Amino acid sequence: MSAAIDHGYLASARYILNHDIMGCTADGVVGNHLFSGRALGISEPWDLIQLHPDLKPLWPDICAHYRRIGLSHTENVIWHLSLRQLGSHIGYQPSVFYFGPGECRYWGDRAWSDTVEFINSKNNFMALAAELGIEVPRTLCFESVADIDPEAVQEMSFPCYLKAAVSVSGVGIYRCEDAFALAAALDNFSEDVPVQLQEEVRTDRFLNLQYQVSAGELIRLAASEQILDGFSHQGNRVPASHAPWDAVDSMAIWLRDHGMQGIFAFDVAVVPTPDGLRFPVIECNPRYNGASYPTLIARKLGIPAWTALSLTTTHRSLADIDLQDIEYDRRSGEGAIIVNWGTVIAGRLVVLTAGSPEYQEALAVELEARLC
Numbered sequence: 338m339s340a341a342i343d344h345g346y347l348a349s350a351r352y353i354l355n356h357d358i359m360g361c362t363a364d365g366v367v368g369n370h371l372f373s374g375r376a377l378g379i380s381e382p383w384d385l386i387q388l389h390p391d392l393k394p395l396w397p398d399i400c401a402h403y404r405r406i407g408l409s410h411t412e413n414v415i416w417h418l419s420l421r422q423l424g425s426h427i428g429y430q431p432s433v434f435y436f437g438p439g440e441c442r443y444w445g446d447r448a449w450s451d452t453v454e455f456i457n458s459k460n461n462f463m464a465l466a467a468e469l470g471i472e473v474p475r476t477l478c479f480e481s482v483a484d485i486d487p488e489a490v491q492e493m494s495f496p497c498y499l500k501a502a503v504s505v506s507g508v509g510i511y512r513c514e515d516a517f518a519l520a521a522a523l524d525n526f527s528e529d530v531p532v533q534l535q536e537e538v539r540t541d542r543f544l545n546l547q548y549q550v551s552a553g554e555l556i557r558l559a560a561s562e563q564i565l566d567g568f569s570h571q572g573n574r575v576p577a578s579h580a581p582w583d584a585v586d587s588m589a590i591w592l593r594d595h596g597m598q599g600i601f602a603f604d605v606a607v608v609p610t611p612d613g614l615r616f617p618v619i620e621c622n623p624r625y626n627g628a629s630y631p632t633l634i635a636r637k638l639g640i641p642a643w644t645a646l647s648l649t650t651t652h653r654s655l656a657d658i659d660l661q662d663i664e665y666d667r668r669s670g671e672g673a674i675i676v677n678w679g680t681v682i683a684g685r686l687v688v689l690t691a692g693s694p695e696y697q698e699a700l701a702v703e704l705e706a707r708l709c
Contacts, residue, residue, distance in 0.1 A: 353429040355387040361435035368683025375677040379633040384411040398655035406665040435624040448596025475536040483528040502531035542607040572646040573628040581616040650708035
């Protein structure tokens with residue numbers, strides 16, 4: 338049996354899970370309406386889960402996969418994603434991807450909603466970091482594109498990044514090699530959009546530090562190494578090379594004290610210098626993130642070392658994917674687990690690989706061959 342986990346913010350035994358991302362995603366994300374399925378692996382038999390109806394044909398195969406590997410999950414499915422369900426089931430607490438205005442409407446925790454909205458702005462994050470003495474990259478924040486000060490821009494070293502204050506999945510972020518590239522990037526924004534200019538952090542190593550607030554207690558959930566393609570998230574690896582919790586603990590405590598609930602995370606750079614390593618903090622994601630689902634599945638199954646990879650596939654059904662002899666085996670502690678399964682309809686999967694680094698590397702090669 339897998340160990341039960343606490344999905345959210347109350348010490349309750351039962352949850353209704355709605356991890357639809359459509360209220361907090363970029364339009365260009367492939368199959369973004371199919372992401373609700375990845376919450377299945379973090380559920381328990383006594384929970385309820387809301388899934389997009391397009392996932393129905395995949396249901397028998399994902400249940401069979403999880404049954405074979407010993408991953409417990411709910412079979413109590415509501416085949417639509419209406420947020421109205423969050424407050425409609427007595428005795429069930431909500432577990433959601435992002436607690437925004439829609440979620441708050443049906444589960445009225447205004448402090449949680451306000452805190453999420455505040456810190457979801459990269460400009461607010463920078464202001465709070467300055468107040469708390471947290472190291473961040475040099476950043477200029479503007480309430481709108483129209484407010485950008487040309488003299489201040491001249492002081493910014495290139496390359497730098499132009500970022501929308503509120504963005505997801507790397508959308509609204511532009512790397513600018515020089516002033517000409519910056520001017521071109523600014524044309525992508527309306528004049529009233531809040532933005533920031535940020536110096537480039539000279540490193541190729543970034544961490545994801547996840548926290549969880551449960552029954553008022555702040556928990557250091559997991560540190561993972563980020564796998565990036567440019568600044569687009571492609572996966573995570575555990576254990577991480579470093580776990581600099583001290584770099585962000587003060588902000589995590591502030592968020593907890595101001596009403597934050599459930600899971601949230603920080604992106605942290607690892608920067609080598611002659612005086613040692615620095616850990617500037619890039620941003621806070623006040624929600625579940627790509628690392629949360631493999632993290633919680635690995636905790637349920639007792640997997641200490643894993644990699645989660647976003648992979649493409651030519652298949653459009655789980656039934657067509659052959660995992661024979663590479664599926665996760667609890668006796669050996671090795672193998673593959675499908676995490677984000679609904680997106681197979683759009684030709685993508687997130688797969689957790691468990692085992693030694695050498696085994697995981699070989700398994701990733703085998704997976705790519707079988708998926709394509």
